[in-house]
Amino acid sequence: MSNADNQGRKGAETTGHVWDGDLQEYNNPVPMWWTWAFYGTIIFALVYWLLYPAWPVGKGFTTGTFNDITFVNKKGEEVTTHWNTRALFLKDQQTGEQAVKQREYLDKISQSSYQEIMQDPDKMAFVNSMAKVLFADNCGPCHGKGANGVVGLYPNLRDDDWLWGGTIEEVERTIKHGRNGYMPSFAGVFPKEKLESVAAYVLSLSGIVGEDKAKIEEGKHIFQGEEGGCYYCHTDKGTGLKSQGAANLADKVWTIANVPAAATYEEKLAAVEKVIVEGVNREMPAWQGRLPEEQLKLLTVYIHQLGGGK
Numbered sequence: 249m250s251n252a253d254n255q256g257r258k259g260a261e262t263t264g265h266v267w268d269g270d271l272q273e274y275n276n277p278v279p280m281w282w283t284w285a286f287y288g289t290i291i292f293a294l295v296y297w298l299l300y301p302a303w304p305v306g307k308g309f310t311t312g313t314f315n316d317i318t319f320v321n322k323k324g325e326e327v328t329t330h331w332n333t334r335a336l337f338l339k340d341q342q343t344g345e346q347a348v349k350q351r352e353y354l355d356k357i358s359q360s361s362y363q364e365i366m367q368d369p370d371k372m373a374f375v376n377s378m379a380k381v382l383f384a385d386n387c388g389p390c391h392g393k394g395a396n397g398v399v400g401l402y403p404n405l406r407d408d409d410w411l412w413g414g415t416i417e418e419v420e421r422t423i424k425h426g427r428n429g430y431m432p433s434f435a436g437v438f439p440k441e442k443l444e445s446v447a448a449y450v451l452s453l454s455g456i457v458g459e460d461k462a463k464i465e466e467g468k469h470i471f472q473g474e475e476g477g478c479y480y481c482h483t484d485k486g487t488g489l490k491s492q493g494a495a496n497l498a499d500k501v502w503t504i505a506n507v508p509a510a511a512t513y514e515e516k517l518a519a520v521e522k523v524i525v526e527g528v529n530r531e532m533p534a535w536q537g538r539l540p541e542e543q544l545k546l547l548t549v550y551i552h553q554l555g556g557g558k
């Protein structure tokens with residue numbers, strides 16, 4: 249088929265080239281809008297390169313112009329930098345709607361007494377949501393995210409059983425200044441039978457009683473007398489002394505001796521004996537100076553009411 253006038257089938261324009269005798273190519277230019285869109289992207293790219301960080305240059309990169317971001321860094325200094333997502337994020341944390349709201353609440357908390365905070369459901373809702381995050385970040389590694397603690401290592405903060413007291417003032421004192429739970433080791437102080445007797449007495453305080461009742465009587469004398477001197481910290485009745493952080497031994501709550509996990513009476517005895525022989529020395533770190541005052545306040549209220557709020 250000849251194609252002298254560059255007309256293909258149905259009269260459409262062709263490029264005029266012919267291959268293999270009859271293979272032709274239509275001349276279909278792209279639509280105008282497409283061409284302009286294409287030039288548009290090139291112009292967009294040029295403007296973008298000018299405004300935003302774009303090209304590597306040596307060890308650095310082109311930072312763009314007319315797009316400075318100013319924010320306050322951790323040290324409280326005002327910093328101005330070229331546009332970048334990190335600076336944008338930091339600025340948003342300080343001036344974003346959320347951040348401003350949070351700041352307002354924190355100011356309210358700083359200015360309120362503990363009583364005022366606890367009586368205001370709106371403030372308490374804020375305390376709970378923010379302190380939960382603070383707790384998970386700072387305290388969770390030891391006490392567990394849910395504050396359930398680990399028997400033998402870190403006390404459970406969800407129960408209403410407090411080594412150092414559960415009033416708001418006591419909890420504040422614990423968190424700000426830390427605590428050192430200390431009980432001396434009684435290794436080598438008692439012969440085996442006497443050790444067993446004291447442990448039997450301790451268990452009996454929580455209603456766990458073995459067959460040999462005489463042992464409990466003997467243990468009581470050691471506990472309450474000079475031989476053991478346990479009463480000195482735990483009191484005569486074994487109910488503990490909050491000023492010493494000495495556990496209440498008569499409340500069925502165990503923070504060091506894992507009595508609940510022991511299956512038999514003998515194993516429970518062994519768990520208590522272990523604490524008596526090894527003693528206890530564990531530390532709750534002080535947080536004053538490590539966290540801002542207002543955050544300590546949030547945590548104090550949070551912990552206080554987690555444990556039932558004495």
Ligand code: HEC
Binds near residue numbers: 427
């Ligand atoms: C390094 C581990 C560790 C971290 C982190 C830690 N604690 Fe403790 N905390 C302890 C230990 C250990 C004790 C028990 C001290 C004792 O035996 O008397 C304790 C005790 C406590 C008590 C006293 C409980 C009672 O029964 O009286 C409170 C309240 C408490 N922690 C709150 C916190 C808060 C709030 C944080 C975070 C700001 C925190 N802890 C972070 C280890 C830790």
Ligand code: HEC
Binds near residue numbers: 506523
């Ligand atoms: C110097 C004070 C002191 C003396 C004396 C003392 N304790 Fe303690 N005891 C403590 C403290 C403090 C704790 C809690 C430590 C902690 O939880 O951080 C404790 C914890 C315990 C526990 C673990 C309780 C639990 O909940 O797991 C047992 C059991 C115990 N003492 C028994 C005794 C017996 C028996 C004697 C005497 C032979 C004795 N203690 C003497 C201070 C003392």
